[in-house]
Amino acid sequence: MPQTSLHIHLFPWGIFSMLSIQKPPCRKSKSHTHFFSLAIPLLLLAFCLPPQTATAGLTIRQGYFWDTDRQETFIPHGFAYQVWNPPVFATQTLAEVDYDLEGMQQAHANSLRVELVWESVEPQEGVFLWDQADHLVKKAEQLGLKLFILIGYQYPPSWFATHYPQAMARTANGPSPLLNYSHPQAKESFARFIGAVCDRYKASPAIGGWILGNEFAFYDLWENAAIKNQVGYDEQVSLPSYRAFLAQTYGGNIGRLNAAWGTTFQSFAEVPMARAYPENRADHEAIRNSGYHDLIQWRKRTIGDFVAAGAKAAKTAAPDQLISYSMVGGIFNGLDPNYTAEDPGTISERCRAAGAPLDFMSLNLYSWALAGHELRSLDFGIAKFRDLLDIPVLITETGHSSTETLFPGAAARQTEAIVSSTWEAMLSGAMGVHLFHWSDRNNFLATPYPREAGFGVVDQERQPKPKVYEAVRSMFRQMEELPLTRFLAGSQTLAPDILIYWPKDIDLGWNRANEEIASLWGGLRRLGFLPKLISSPLADLGKAELETGAKSLLLPRNFQMQPDDLGALTTVLDRGMHIHANLDLPGQFDANHRENPGWDAAMGKVFGIDVSQARPAWDSGIRPGADWSAGYAPLLLNPAPGSILGQTQPTTIRAWKYWIGVRPASGGTPQAWSENESGLRLSAAMVTKEHPAARTALNTFGLGDFIAPAILLNSPQGAPTFAWDTRTTWLTAIYNNFFGMQPRIELTGPGSVYVLADLRRTPDGWLLALMNEHTEPALVSVRAEWLLEEGAVVKDLLSGDAGQGLNRLILTGDGYRLFHITQARQGQNEDPPRTEEGSHQKSQDL
Template sequence: MTKRWEPVHPAMTGMLHGGDYNPDQWLGYPHILDEDDELMKLAHTNTMSVNIFGWSALEPEEGVYRFEWLDEVMDRAAARGGHIILATPSGARPAWMSEQYPEVLRVSSNRVRNLHGLRHNHCFTSPVYRKKTQQINRLLAERYGKHPALIMWHISNEYGGDCHCDLCQDAFRKWLQVRYDNSLDKLNHAWWTGFWSHRFSSWSQIESPAPHGENQVHGLNLDWRRFVTDQTIDFYQSEIVPLRELTPDIPVTTNFMGNYPDMRPFTGLNYEAFAKHVDIISWDAYPAWHNNWESTASLAKDVAFVNDLYRRLKDGRPFLIMECTPSLVNWHEVNKAKRPGMHKLSSVQSIAHGSDSILYFQWRKGRGASEKFHGAVVDHAGHPDTRVFREVAEVGRLLEQLAPVTGTSVDAKVAILYDWETDWALADAQGFGQDSKQYVRTCQEHYRVFWERNIPVDVITPDKPLEGYQLVIAPMLYMLREGFGTRVEDYVRQGGRFVTTYASGMVDENDLAFLGGFPGPLREVLGIWSEEIDTLYPEETRELVDADGNVYAARDYCELIHLEGAEAIASFSSDFYQGQAAATAYSYGSGRSYYLAARHEARFHDAFYGKLIEELSITTAIPVEADAGVSIQVRSDEETQYVFAMNFTEREQPVQFANDAVLTDMATGEQQHTSFVLPPYGSVVLRTER
């Protein structure tokens, strides 16, 4: 759906540009604040995230507060017309708190309590930590809630990890009692505890997964992950109580993560659940650009997938890039600097897929500790005469010109389904190939076909409606939530097209295998049943032939299926399943469903989806011709299309729009020829009327 979203804060009238600012690390260097003030203007920044990990500077001793430094930072931002995203400091607590209240420290899965140190080393169940967090957050809200620079609350930082202390064990048992209606019989059935004689006769016998205890009951492992997500959200909700009370008009967010360096969505927390409790999605993007195991264009496809996932968590509302690096990071195996032009290109890509910000970690490099060599806008040299600073300033100038893009949307008719809980369950499943399951990589391979054709895609979670899409693709949907099969039936019956693959519909939401044949509740709508899966060695492939006689290869997984109304559109031509269906199609109601019974090579996906794209008349948002490695994305409102042309290759690339298109370069305001050449890592943002 094409629309323009209202900003979450009235002051957000354009793109946000800036990032993590840590003046609390420089309190002994008073001249630094003056330097930063001038450099922020030169870099064309307008927004800083402040007070992340600032607790020890705010409260150096229990009950002793030092807000003067933060007052100055807030006032300086207001004086230059800038914005502040003010963080709550719970991501790392002061040493005095760990010493005085050891219950706030986490206990690892081995049941050993951690020492003070690192970050997110707190128990999210601890009443003491919740009380202390609310106290400091209330003081922040009272002091800065009406400050003209404040536009948003940044709650903690990159929530993650778990605690196994007695408090958390008790909370877990209570959570389980609610989930299973206080019935141990229901829990024992859901966890299949008759296996290895694990049946529980008392709630007190249940412990969280442990390396020296139980870790092979998949229902337990799955519920622990769910509990950790719910308990983290509960801690977050406790944090924001004083903020909602005192500053109800200030939006709240917390920065979600990707799992790096391969851009696999982070599996520690279920962000589908968390998204319901934030006002705007924000996430930290650190892809390993210029790595030595895939091309820049291939990685760009994976980054686009994650952006499209985060955009849909709030039903298409633009999100924020809360952190990215302007140069390099300090924690990849090889910390490679972004090549000239790559920072602008990656920034443009984020905006193209729905971000309304480019914010960095970090503004200024610290002098010591683990992140002193992590990329920053201001290097240790402390002046603007660096390549990175100049590229950041260039991005800042461009974002000023892109202000009209803020709030616009992406209109997609294709959806690909990603499910955090399926990811968890598949990773835990002891079967298949341990290293070849690659759930997210599989989703991204199906996404690739549309990305290369410049067709917009929504990456949706199972709670989202299927209606409104011409095509819904659910690769490796191993776990089916209750009712999802019925929703797919309704969608296809009413004219939708649904595609799924091998290893789908195998277990329910308790990770119990469906009885009566796979793919479980999808069996009727697909018109097939699956008997078994053959897992191949990495060097093996199996041949298959489609209805037109084209020959393709399958790798990793070949599934033996039986037709129950579906027709084979490709068949295996080797091994003991020679002649059996490798892909099927089935007419169901007014729609059609498809089942891919093997991990087919990319050429098969190109041909298969190419036919569907043609049959359904799925088109790009704007007519354009460009070679592989060039991505064309569009954001729009009811009147205007904003076209992003991006070259993710190391060579010049021609781009050809329709000759009657009227295109304006948003950076220069000049009319753009419909035919032009993008330099390596080049990008341009164009405006055209709908």
């Protein structure tokens, strides 16, 4: 089966676009007669210039690439370019490759993400065809372009399946097109190919870094089934590997496993591998007996070890070049059974343990140009890796399509959304950005996936697409002219206001937690707060975290927690940190789904609730419905008199999960009630409690992922801002009104609630960015006395204007503004906020 670099975008409930595997129809040869006719004079001048001399290799310093030849920071900005990948209509001739690379250089790209597909390079075992790859690398050298090359694949060449059928993966129902991640032959062939490619180009100055895998999963990403068929069900290799992992996890003591699982196995040799995800969330004993949490951990470790085999081969062949792994940065799938087990922390840890640590993580991260959705911003997708890893991140795919079919109205937003998303990614901490894709691919218009056709900035004939080509070209040129490296190198993020707890204990509900956190993150960021993800046990939350200035802890979907975490909640409160629990009642079970002792009492003590009658009334994160909205049930939220919600009117939402039977007790104050459509009170929807040093708030529905009621969603005008507005109201009530927290920067004015602000400390001042997530314009004023003290100089970096201040700024729909602020006498009025220790990576020469 030919392998590809998958280009996937997903809706909740598994509605997504996935590339079809089929031979493309014959393609008309491209006409080069009118190449970029809209910019001929400029391009003719550019073609007369000598090409840049290719530079030497890259290292990493302070979280950014460092060009060892030029002795300067290098920030990649360019395109993801599929060259020879027939299933996705990438079949360029060498002349077309030359033409495209020259065109991308004229668009001020300085780097590309490209692929060397395994079967195209090694069509027969041990027989390598290097002509295409050699040509690509040589051309990049001539043009001074850096290449970040994907060379690791879970889909092997056709000859591998023929020669080594025993090394192919198996589902519970039969064979899979994937390699068996556990099989020694699969690892050996995977590593051998990577080593061969890296060895051939180890001296090339064009190589920016090697990407050793792309979106690995424990199921076939091309599979059309709503619930994917997981692999690893061969008894020859995977089952013994799983049992060995369990023995290691439980110290060789089967009694410890039985205590965790509630089972009576006599030895590890008896332990079966669960055949399917435990879908009945009400059957707690069955979930526990399945051992599914441990199965997930084995899958994560297995993928990590597979990548590590490639990392070791790459570092052995080319020790001076950088290595990476590429994974989905945002939402992949909204159904919990479809967890991929592609865990960045485990992958990074296993590569380090193998003596071949990854140098950076590569992200395929796409924002959604969808009205009212928090994933209009890329910040959360970057934060998942920025916060939880100790290596920087590079965006190797992002973009928007002019033939978008998933998101209403998104096609017309391609130009503005690409520009604002790219700038935002840089300010959120990405070390570079590659736009997918250079050119349109019209063959997709005749497939079930027409949206894939329009991601290009030029059309299939290489003519500039209206607006978008010139906008991207101007943006890349502006990054060079500023230069952007001057501002970002050595810059730091601010210390967080809010810590969000996301441990591996909730891996059973990872996919739904991911969606819930993504929306909560976006809502908090629009309010001006700075959240940060943490994964270490709460019992380890100590002085260092508190000194960052974080004032609140958010538990986003923590129905599973370590037993010690329950006790740690009171310690957190005693230290003056507020706690907000969203959706699930925290800590009812441990990771293996054992009931945590003292849970009922802890809920009363910490949150002021009686849980004796509590149970989920609706929980739909397992299987898809008839359409994407079928998983959401209506729920009326009715504020109590005198509530912290103020004058908020009763509001009906549609929630993917909510609880009934939660009652205020032990000092808890009901702030809102949930009711059914007949007005019958079901449960407290939000309960707050005051403690001597801090406060708690708990809501019993998902404040992250919910949608508008059908009557609004299906109305002619729709409900474009319903989710944004509702989330803003509730989060403001909790964090501003009840917790008394105020953001460091406050935005005011019409439309400002839909504007996201980014702030970074630079060596000579501050970078302030504003991105309008809405299609309607906003008139924004920035309030931050500590930042805008007397004598401060504000320069608009994108227009070049200086001295205009930050009042009554106009942001067009999807607009982006970037300012550099220098202060004459820093700290005269108020101490500036803390920057986060270690927010840029430690300087390193690799």
